[in-house]
Amino acid sequence: MTLVADFVLQRLAEWGVRRVYGYPGDGINGLLGAFDRAEGEPEFIQARHEEMAAFMACAHAKFTGEVGCCVATSGPGAVHLLNGLYDAKLDHQPVVAVVGQQKRLSLGTHYQQEIALQQLFADVSEFCQMVVHPGQARHVIDRAFKTALTTRGVATIIIPNDIQEEDAQPSPPKKHGSVFSSVGWSRPRLLPDEGELRRAAGILNAGSKIAMIIGQGAAHAESEVVEAAELLGAGVAKALLGRDVLPDDLPFVTGPIGLLGSKASDDMIRGCDTLFMIGSSFPYSEWLPDEGQARGVEIDIDGRMIGIRYPMEAHLVGDSKETLKALIPLLRRKEDRSWREKIEKDVTEWNALCRKRAGQHFGGTINPEAVAAELSPRLPDGVILTADSGSGTNWWARHLKLRKGMQASLSGTLATMGPGTPYAIAARFAHPDRPVIAFVGDGAFQMSGMAEMITVKRYLDRLSGPAPFVFCVFNNQDLNQVTWEQRAMSGDPKFRGSQEIPDIPYAKYAELIGLKGIYCDKPKKIGKAWDEALSSDRPVVLEFKVDAEIAPIPPHINKTQGKKAAKAAVRDPEGVGIAVKGARQKITELAEHLPGRHP
Known part of the structure; x- marks a missing residue:
C-alpha cells in the first residue's frame, strides 16, 4: 500500500514540483522516508536552516514563475520557516509549505514540540489546513496550490506524523463529505471596465x-x-x-x-x-x-x-x-x-555622476560603489542577480545596468537580512546553465550566508560548471545600512556596541570548505578580481575590503534628515572621514551641472 507521505510527494510532483527545500526532523520522518522512495521526483534539497529553505522556495518562485515548495518539521522547525514565508507573502510569490505536527493522539496535551501551527501560520498563509484523515490529503494539497497560484501567496499544509505513515486514500469513498479535487490551474485574463x-x-x-x-x-x-x-x-x-x-x-x-x-x-x-x-x-x-x-x-x-x-x-x-x-x-x-x-x-548625467563617484577612492581603500561599477560592463548574458538587505543594495540598485534577458531580485517588501545567498542557491538549482551573482554584506553573510556555503559545498558537483556562480561579500566590519539610518533618521552617532562586527576572512573560509576564495583590498585590482571570479568553474566567494564611510547619498535630502545627520556627525567616531568623503562626492555632483560640462 502507498502511504500518505508517498501520496503527498506524488501529488507535489503532479503539480510540477521538482525540488523541495527543507531540513529534517522527526515530525516529518514519514515524509523523509517517502523522499527516499521517490528517488528525486521530487528531490529533497537540504538547506542548513529552515528559514533558508523558505527563502529558497520564494526565490524559486521568483526566478521560474512556478510554485516554490519547502518542508519543515514540527515545533521549532516550523517556527524557523516564518521569516522566509513572510518574504514570499509580502513579495506576492506562490509558495507551498509542508509542515509536520505531533501525533493527533497527543494534540492538546502540551506535548513536546507541540505548537498551535494553524494559529502560527494564520497570518502568513492565504490557506492553512491540517490533514487529519488520509482521504483529506488530496484536496488539501490541491487547494493549497490553487490558492498559492491565484493569490500569489503562501499556502501551508500541516500533516501530523501519524497521518504521514497511514495508508493513503488517493480516491476517498464516495459518500457525503468526500471531496474529489483535481490537479490544474490556469492564469485568468483580467481586464478593467x-x-x-x-x-x-x-x-x-x-x-x-x-x-x-x-x-x-x-x-x-x-x-x-x-x-x-x-x-x-x-x-x-x-x-x-x-x-x-x-x-x-x-x-x-x-x-x-x-x-x-x-x-x-x-x-x-x-x-x-x-x-x-x-x-x-x-x-x-x-x-x-x-x-x-x-x-x-x-x-x-x-x-x-x-x-x-x-x-x-x-x-x-x-x-x-x-x-x-x-x-x-x-x-x-x-x-x-x-x-x-x-x-x-538627466539619465545620461546620472550615469556619468555614478561613474565619477565610483572612481573616488580615499586613502587607498576600496569605494564599495566601484565594486558594482566594475562588474556592470562585465555582467554575463542571462545572469541572475540577487542582493541582500544592506548598504550594498544601494550599489546593486544604482550601478548594475541590466540588459535584456537578465533577472534580478531581493527581499523587496520585507527587506529582511539573509535572503541574498539562498536566493542565489535556488536560482542556480533552477537554472544550472545560467550565471548567478549575489551581493551580500558581511553582516548578512555572518548571519546566515557562511552556513549556506556548506549547502553549496554539499551540492558542489551540481552547482559548479562553466557558468559563473559568485557570492560577492562587502567586508567593512559594519552593519552599515543601519549605521547610516542611525545617523540620518535618529540623529545619533554610530554606536559601536551594536554596529561593529568581527573581521572574518571570508575568502579563506571558502577555500577551507572547498570553494574558490578571492580577496581584494586594492582599488586598482577590482576589475582583475571580477575577471578571475567570472572565469572560475566552481563557486566563488569574492571578498572586497571596502570603505565603511562612503554614504549612500539619496537623490535628495530633506531638511530634517540633513539636520539629524549633521548632529550625529559631531559625535560620530567616523565623523571626520564621513565629512571629507561626503563633501568630495557632493562636489562631484555639483560639478556635473556646471556650464560646459556636457555637450
Whole structure:
C-alpha cells in the first residue's frame, strides 16, 4: 500500500514540483522516508536552516514563475520557516509549505514540540489546513496550490506524523463529505471596465509631463510598457522588484526610485504632472509627487491594493499586459518631446555622476560603489542577480545596468537580512546553465550566508560548471545600512556596541570548505578580481575590503534628515572621514551641472 507521505510527494510532483527545500526532523520522518522512495521526483534539497529553505522556495518562485515548495518539521522547525514565508507573502510569490505536527493522539496535551501551527501560520498563509484523515490529503494539497497560484501567496499544509505513515486514500469513498479535487490551474485574463479605460486614456492624453513607475506586476508586459512610454513621451522608473522588467540601456529608463534610487528618477517625479503606476505598490510617499501635483492612473491586478499609495483618478484593475493592450489604442502620441528629451538628458548625467563617484577612492581603500561599477560592463548574458538587505543594495540598485534577458531580485517588501545567498542557491538549482551573482554584506553573510556555503559545498558537483556562480561579500566590519539610518533618521552617532562586527576572512573560509576564495583590498585590482571570479568553474566567494564611510547619498535630502545627520556627525567616531568623503562626492555632483560640462 502507498502511504500518505508517498501520496503527498506524488501529488507535489503532479503539480510540477521538482525540488523541495527543507531540513529534517522527526515530525516529518514519514515524509523523509517517502523522499527516499521517490528517488528525486521530487528531490529533497537540504538547506542548513529552515528559514533558508523558505527563502529558497520564494526565490524559486521568483526566478521560474512556478510554485516554490519547502518542508519543515514540527515545533521549532516550523517556527524557523516564518521569516522566509513572510518574504514570499509580502513579495506576492506562490509558495507551498509542508509542515509536520505531533501525533493527533497527543494534540492538546502540551506535548513536546507541540505548537498551535494553524494559529502560527494564520497570518502568513492565504490557506492553512491540517490533514487529519488520509482521504483529506488530496484536496488539501490541491487547494493549497490553487490558492498559492491565484493569490500569489503562501499556502501551508500541516500533516501530523501519524497521518504521514497511514495508508493513503488517493480516491476517498464516495459518500457525503468526500471531496474529489483535481490537479490544474490556469492564469485568468483580467481586464478593467471599458469606461475606466477611456477615463485613464483621457488623463494620460491630457498630461504633458508623464512619469511611469513599474514594478514586478509589469514583468510580462515589457513590449507594452515600452510602447506606452514611447506614445506618452514618458520616462520609466523601476521599483526594486521590477528592475528586470525593462533593460537599463533604454534611454528613457531612469533606473531605481526612492532612497536607493537615481536622481534622474527623482527629478522626473518631482517635475511630472501625471503619474502612471503599473504593477507596483511602491509605498514611500516622500519619493512620489506631492498630493495635488499630478493626476494619477494605476494598473494593478489586485483591487485591494489599487489607489492606496497616491490618489488616483483612474483605477485599472487588471493584468498589466492585457490592460495595456486595451489601453494603448486609446492613447495619442505626444508631439512635443521636450519632456522626454529632458528625462534622457538627466539619465545620461546620472550615469556619468555614478561613474565619477565610483572612481573616488580615499586613502587607498576600496569605494564599495566601484565594486558594482566594475562588474556592470562585465555582467554575463542571462545572469541572475540577487542582493541582500544592506548598504550594498544601494550599489546593486544604482550601478548594475541590466540588459535584456537578465533577472534580478531581493527581499523587496520585507527587506529582511539573509535572503541574498539562498536566493542565489535556488536560482542556480533552477537554472544550472545560467550565471548567478549575489551581493551580500558581511553582516548578512555572518548571519546566515557562511552556513549556506556548506549547502553549496554539499551540492558542489551540481552547482559548479562553466557558468559563473559568485557570492560577492562587502567586508567593512559594519552593519552599515543601519549605521547610516542611525545617523540620518535618529540623529545619533554610530554606536559601536551594536554596529561593529568581527573581521572574518571570508575568502579563506571558502577555500577551507572547498570553494574558490578571492580577496581584494586594492582599488586598482577590482576589475582583475571580477575577471578571475567570472572565469572560475566552481563557486566563488569574492571578498572586497571596502570603505565603511562612503554614504549612500539619496537623490535628495530633506531638511530634517540633513539636520539629524549633521548632529550625529559631531559625535560620530567616523565623523571626520564621513565629512571629507561626503563633501568630495557632493562636489562631484555639483560639478556635473556646471556650464560646459556636457555637450
